[in-house]
Amino acid sequence: MADTSTPTSDAAARYAALLQLLRTADVIWDASRVFFERWEVTPAQFNLLNLLADAAEGMTQSDLSRELLTHRSNITGLVDRLEDRGWVKRREQAGDRRAWRVMLTAVGRRRVADILPHYHRAAERLWEGAGPAEARRLLEVLQRIAGNAQAAAERLAGRSS
Template structure:
């Protein structure tokens, strides 16, 4: 079967991402965390608890409605809490709890270790080269998505 290199690139990218996500599920499972929940912890940690659900959905690039249930479950687990957003009665300010911060620290350590494992067979030059190229394709994909969405 003759395969166009561009098609191969797209297939390889999605395929590698799937493998990474499947492995990360195993990494996070001992902590009772999903990939999506780890991302929320990560983003909140980086942002110093200043985020509304809308900002979370923008950063994580998922629908607003998705954040509702995600934060519901994480709040029930006492890893985050919703507080009223000062000056806007529509919105919440989502904050890590001390438990959430502790969990992030542990899960992140395991995550960093796992990343070292999955990149051990790559040279620094390869890592940098791929890291430079992929965002170019990502931007094109995003532009295409917006264009097709607007054409509805």
């Protein structure tokens, strides 16, 4: 995670780009923590709220864990804390007594609506100095890398279990 100078061989360039990928995600995440401080919300909490904003009927915690790429058990505490603060509520899921339907409260919905325009503006500013075609190229190569990583993880998981 250290060398950021210009690489010489193709392999070195690929390795450097991967390190920079992880590093950039880290920097964005840290910047977003500072950004969300104004509303006393963490990035993880905002991502959950942002998902719920598009789900009028709410989502189960398993749904949330799949969308947020995080373990079921992590959602429990995340929802607990947001519920304590009155931004979300748990309602019974009709037809399945195992699951909760997690939805925004009126307050939560208002808060998310307050934050969203600032959030999109901040995201847009991260692209300063990059051309209009960059984003599409970036998206494509990132999707490929994520697919390869997913496949590698599944190969490895298949061996043990």
